[in-house]
Amino acid sequence: MTLNLPAGAITDAATISPLALFLQADIVVKGVMIGLLLASIWTWAMIIGFSVTLRKASRESRKFEADFWKAEDIDRFYEARGKAGFPAAKVMAAGVTEWRRSTAQKVIDREGTRDRLSTVMSSTIAGEVDRLSDRLNMLATIGSVAPFVGLFGTVWGIMRAFTSIAAEQNSSLAVVAPGIAEALFATAIGLFAAIPAVIAYNRFSHGINRLEAALSRFADGFYSTLSRELEAQR
């Protein structure tokens, strides 16, 4: 890619300059463009933030899980690493807390303890998934709505272009072309925001599903371990 464009190319009327297109546009189309541009920025901010958060969460959870199964003493492992902020540690912390509370009593209600352990850990998983996928619906919304918003801007701009044809009584391409170009620019921005949003939404919802499945597996394993411990305690 070379940048040795002639100096006149920048000011050439045929060159598509987003700034020029934006400045020429109608106030409605301008509003649509600004909104879509903000949506695009927000989409990318979420994409970047999400991928960082999700990758960190799933990587640390995986590592934590692997370390957990290798650990000999659950209590000691909990004291060492159970206070971390990532989902698997929280699930484990919830389980361990509930275990300690339940076994602190004189008479242990085994069925009740199992129920409570199961409920606490699954609700912790649900809470973590909820927290992670908090803004995922924003991506879905942008992905589905941005093309329509862009289309609205385009329709509006083309309507305006046709009005200008009617006003000038001249249907030559030179009269129509700028209006249509600026109108189509709105759809371009809409698609520019929507396409990454849709891709990211699918990708992240898949990633969160996988994380949720991994946490459930971990919780089930931890639950069976605790359940076994409960059997052993007489």
Next chain:
Amino acid sequence: MERAEKIGLGVATAGHVLLFGLLSAGFLSTPNPLKLNSPPMDVSLVDEVALKSMAPQVSTQPPPPSVAPDEGPTEDAAPAPEPAPAPEPTRAPPEPTPAPPRAAPREAPAKSREKPAPPKKAAAKTPAKPKPAADKPAAKEKPKPQKSKPAAAPAKSSAKSAKQSDAPAKASGSGKADKPRGSLLGKDFLKGIDTSADAPRKAAPAPAAAMGPAQKSALDAEIRRQLKPHWRPPSGADADRLVTLLEVRLDKSGALVGTPQVIDQQGVTASNRPQAKLHAERAIQAVKLAAPFRNLPPEFYDQWKWLRPLRFDARLNR
């Protein structure tokens, strides 16, 4: 807002600003491809499309100058020619011999009064004079002045005899040449008639050179007649419905210029579609075999230099 989201927002904003700036600087713009340097093209819709007008063309040449006689003596009075034509046809033939003696003395004094060269004048005038003399009756009876001319040229005597009729009028008129001329004929009554003395007038392009419907159909028939031996339309279901229209260019000798082009093909249906291409190929083949075309009228070259459309149907009859 978590830290990761703050980072994401910052990166996204920076990326958008960068992209916007690059687009504004024309980084991704396509150079305008429509820098075509096409010179204006002459388009003539008339030349090869329409038949020529059949209306006669107006000549651009000026009409010949008036050759009406303006000699004073011969056009004297209105009544003079009136009695003359009646006796002339009967009187002139029977008395050829007495006429010269009578006419000569009468004319000679008349001429000698005008100019002092009687013999030369008589010689010079006599070929010229019969013309108006003959023209006058001719204008009254029938518009052919040639009849008297040969008579005047070979023999002076016969010309003089023909002039006998107006001789009396001249004799009286020659004396008073300043009398207002009373000729009934306008000065320009010969306008438009081709005279040999005039510069040779080029005949205006005759309207017949343009093509009439009859000649056009004859030309078409001739072309078809020459094409027919070479035309073998394909056979098959519905193949007789196919019509191929060709565009053929011919040069002045009737030979092909370039290759015949298929303009259109009509009557293509689902059942004869396989034959359609063959039909067009055979049509082109027929033109190539029939060329060069003979017996095409060269004066109508404009009409057959560009045969479009040349229609090939099953029987080649239209």
